Amino acid sequence: MILHGWGRYPTVDGKVYHPASPDEVRHLLHSHSDGVTPRGLGRSYGDSSLGGHMLDCRRLDHLLAFDARKGLLYCEAGVSLNDILEVFVPKGWFLPVTPGTRFVTVGGAIASDVHGKNHHVNGCFSEHIEFIELCLDEERILRCSRDEHPDLFRATCGGMGLSGMILSAAIQLKQIKSSFIDQTTYKANNLEESLELFEIHEDKPYSVAWIDCIAQGRSLGRSLLMTGDHAENGGLVPGKGERFTLPVDMPSMLLNKHSIKLFNTLYYHRVSGTSVSHRVHYEPFFYPLDSISDWNRMYGKNGFTQYQFVIPKAAGKKALSDILKTIAASGKGSFLAVLKAFGKRNENLLSFPMEGYTLALDFKIEKNLFPLLDSLDAMVLDHGGRLYLTKDARMCQETFRLGYPEWTKFQNVRERYGVRRGFQSLQSKRLGLD
Amino acid sequence: MLNILIIGATSAIAGEVAKRFAAEGARLYLLGRNTERLGRIAADLRIRGAESVQTTGFDAKDIESYEQILEKAHASLERFDVVLVAHGTLGDQKKCETSVEKTLHEIQINAVSTIAMLTIIANMMVKQKCGTLAIISSVAGDRGRPSNYVYGSAKAAVTTFCEGLRGRLFKSGVHVLTIKPGMVDTPMTEGMELPPMLMAKPEQVARDIVCAIRKKSDIIYTPWYWRYVMSGIVHIPEKFFKKMSL
Ligand SMILES: Cc1cc2nc3c(=O)[nH]c(=O)nc-3n(C[C@H](O)[C@H](O)[C@H](O)COP(=O)(O)OP(=O)(O)OC[C@H]3O[C@@H](n4cnc5c(N)ncnc54)[C@H](O)[C@@H]3O)c2cc1C
Ligand SMILES: NC(=O)c1ccc[n+]([C@@H]2O[C@H](COP(=O)([O-])OP(=O)(O)OC[C@H]3O[C@@H](n4cnc5c(N)ncnc54)[C@H](OP(=O)(O)O)[C@@H]3O)[C@@H](O)[C@H]2O)c1
Numbered sequence: 001m002i003l004h005g006w007g008r009y010p011t012v013d014g015k016v017y018h019p020a021s022p023d024e025v026r027h028l029l030h031s032h033s034d035g036v037t038p039r040g041l042g043r044s045y046g047d048s049s050l051g052g053h054m055l056d057c058r059r060l061d062h063l064l065a066f067d068a069r070k071g072l073l074y075c076e077a078g079v080s081l082n083d084i085l086e087v088f089v090p091k092g093w094f095l096p097v098t099p100g101t102r103f104v105t106v107g108g109a110i111a112s113d114v115h116g117k118n119h120h121v122n123g124c125f126s127e128h129i130e131f132i133e134l135c136l137d138e139e140r141i142l143r144c145s146r147d148e149h150p151d152l153f154r155a156t157c158g159g160m161g162l163s164g165m166i167l168s169a170a171i172q173l174k175q176i177k178s179s180f181i182d183q184t185t186y187k188a189n190n191l192e193e194s195l196e197l198f199e200i201h202e203d204k205p206y207s208v209a210w211i212d213c214i215a216q217g218r219s220l221g222r223s224l225l226m227t228g229d230h231a232e233n234g235g236l237v238p239g240k241g242e243r244f245t246l247p248v249d250m251p252s253m254l255l256n257k258h259s260i261k262l263f264n265t266l267y268y269h270r271v272s273g274t275s276v277s278h279r280v281h282y283e284p285f286f287y288p289l290d291s292i293s294d295w296n297r298m299y300g301k302n303g304f305t306q307y308q309f310v311i312p313k314a315a316g317k318k319a320l321s322d323i324l325k326t327i328a329a330s331g332k333g334s335f336l337a338v339l340k341a342f343g344k345r346n347e348n349l350l351s352f353p354m355e356g357y358t359l360a361l362d363f364k365i366e367k368n369l370f371p372l373l374d375s376l377d378a379m380v381l382d383h384g385g386r387l388y389l390t391k392d393a394r395m396c397q398e399t400f401r402l403g404y405p406e407w408t409k410f411q412n413v414r415e416r417y418g419v420r421r422g423f424q425s426l427q428s429k430r431l432g433l434d
Numbered sequence: 435m436l437n438i439l440i441i442g443a444t445s446a447i448a449g450e451v452a453k454r455f456a457a458e459g460a461r462l463y464l465l466g467r468n469t470e471r472l473g474r475i476a477a478d479l480r481i482r483g484a485e486s487v488q489t490t491g492f493d494a495k496d497i498e499s500y501e502q503i504l505e506k507a508h509a510s511l512e513r514f515d516v517v518l519v520a521h522g523t524l525g526d527q528k529k530c531e532t533s534v535e536k537t538l539h540e541i542q543i544n545a546v547s548t549i550a551m552l553t554i555i556a557n558m559m560v561k562q563k564c565g566t567l568a569i570i571s572s573v574a575g576d577r578g579r580p581s582n583y584v585y586g587s588a589k590a591a592v593t594t595f596c597e598g599l600r601g602r603l604f605k606s607g608v609h610v611l612t613i614k615p616g617m618v619d620t621p622m623t624e625g626m627e628l629p630p631m632l633m634a635k636p637e638q639v640a641r642d643i644v645c646a647i648r649k650k651s652d653i654i655y656t657p658w659y660w661r662y663v664m665s666g667i668v669h670i671p672e673k674f675f676k677k678m679s680l
């Protein structure tokens with residue numbers, strides 16, 4: 001079966017299995033001891049969830065227990081964040097951390113140690129995980145947490161499925177009084193103002209900025225910063241769900257320099273004053289893109305890649321503006337460029353966030369793209385930054401090792417638990433994590 | 435609050451139907467052969483809001499056991515507001531062609547067992563004079579095709595049986611719903627090379643089923659367009675149809 005990640009690049013012709021119980025996972029690991037790749041909903045952009053033998057978690061999708069007093073949910077790894085929201089928002093609970101799409105699994109969210117708009121206050125997804133049940137091979141299912149097999153826990157959160165198959169996990173949900181978000185949008189005329197806005201609003205639980213990465217000169221880095229917090233009232237109303245599907249691949253020609261520029265300009269001028277506030281449902285606030293299913297087809301049949309890096313706070317403005325200038329000059333800038341200030345890093349060996357700034361932008365796959373990205377890699381590394389593994393489809397081994405110096409510890413943990421051979425992906429092979 | 439019996443409750447389609455009823459606080463009674471999986475499904479449905487969920491092991495091959503299992507379920511729920519019959523297998527047609535045993539096994543699971551079940555349940559429902567009996571048949575029962583006529587003929591038997599039963603139970607105020615799904619993305623069709631455009635999601639099929647139970651529809655095709663696809667196929671004259679490789 002031909003499969004790909006969310007970016008539709010690269011593709012793999014592999015076998016997919018759908019284990020429906022822990023026992024079936026054990027049997028599959030026994031019969032494929034030369035390496036499997038766990039897979040959730042395939043929302044990682046590149047090749048993290050691709051391999052010759054993939055274990056798809058869609059049938060491990062049961063809620064197993066809920067402590068309504070504490071808000072602690074114990075569920076299988078294939079449960080989607082969408083499912084959790086549907087069941088628990090009406091009961092007054094929300095995800096402690098959520099990425100920009102709700103169509104990811106709990107297993108995928110742990111394996112990528114995802115972050116949301118609240119990283120600066122609440123950290124990554126794993127920081128709200130009480131424990132994980134991990135299947136290592138035919139014989140061993142281990143429970144790991146900060147107290148039990150902590151080394152394995154630190155390797156698994158953010159470990160891209162390379163330390164075992166997550167079967168289930170316990171997640172601490174967060175109490176809410178309303179399914180609405182009080183949102184304010186601020187306008188920043190350049191990069192400096194954008195970064196200042198993050199400082200000013202660092203006490204707001206959610207914040208993210210949308211950057212116009214085509215703008216140059218004095219407007220370089222102009223952005224709209226959106227902050228938000230859960231409203232105190234308005235009711236616990238479930239979302240409306242998906243609305244619109246992109247049925248076919250759009251001709252990638254439609255996405256060119258001019259259309260992107262037009263889009264960016266229109267979007268930026270939506271906010272006419274310096275700020276506007278309103279109350280919105282959590283769905284458009286957190287998941288604006290989920291209202292168009294299969295929007296990834298917009299980039300045409302060759303697919304696209306998302307380039308997301310983080311640079312330390314100290315490197316801040318200088319590094320960002322160098323990188324933005326390079327992108328603007330290339331004329332390959334993207335539809336979406338999201339800027340966010342991260343809080344402190346956690347102790348996981350391969351988690352992406354570190355205190356500083358992260359920028360994410362899409363590039364459609366085309367000739368001469370990779371040389372551009374290689375030059376961006378060099379700038380990111382120069383400033384002490386790194387790239388997000390769950391978005392990556394192309395970085396080289398060297399770039400990975402420099403960005404993630406704890407990779408050797410990660411390999412040691414895999415070695416210690418005997419999972420180095422058993423769990424692999426196209427990405428792990430590319431990055432020398434075999 | 436509805437009392438619901440689901441037969442073949444580990445089925446992907448039935449599972450999605452159960453989630454919908456659970457969210458409304460239904461009392462559920464689940465029958466299936468994989469009791470480990472049933473246990474996890476029950477936990478899930480409780481968290482989703484079901485007032486109670488009970489499970490019992492059931493193997494479609496063991497017709498002798500039906501009466502007792504169903505009586506126990508009826509005693510526990512007190513009344514069947516909805517019964518969903520969902521178990522089935524899609525065996526290998528090619529293998530059936532050279533094996534009497536395999537062919538009869540398909541007929542056994544998909545037709546004989548369902549008909550046996552329905553015979554017992556129908557009489558229970560006649561006594562209670564209300565409720566819905568919903569049976570998952572298939573578009574495959576509308577016309578025999580070389581690629582799956584063993585399965586198709588079993589489903590045809592179920593469809594015809596339900597048609598007659600509907601007329602009989604109607605007089606007692608019991609509603610009989612025949613469900614004819616097209617191709618659905620479930621374990622049953624896993625690994626088959628089917629056009630993704632035509633593959634419905636079990637969630638979508640479940641939505642249609644719940645809606646048809648509410649509206650007391652007699653026969654539904656799900657997704658809806660299969661009604662038109664099948665009405666086309668049914669009208670192709672046999673002398674042409676036999677030459678088509680469907
Ligand atoms: C529109 C969009 C917006 C996004 N926004 C954000 C964002 O704001 N922040 C952010 O952090 N990320 C974001 N992402 C990325 C996404 O959250 C991650 O890629 C996530 O891991 C995808 O989960 P999945 O279930 O689809 O997993 P997949 O993509 O299928 O797999 C991702 C990785 O997890 C591993 N994995 C999956 N299941 C298991 C398991 N059971 N056990 C072990 N390993 C497993 C896989 O092997 C793979 O390495 C976004 C993605 C999209 C498409
Ligand atoms: N998927 C389609 O395209 C499609 C199309 C038309 C009609 N249908 C019908 O829809 C119904 C549900 O199927 P599905 O698509 O949801 O597939 P599914 O998930 O594979 O469900 C089939 C169910 O039948 C059960 N079953 C099989 N043999 C059994 C036996 N001997 N005793 C007890 N239970 C048995 C299975 O139990 P285990 O879990 O233990 O295996 C499973 O729960 C079936 O009647 C099927 O014929 C499906």
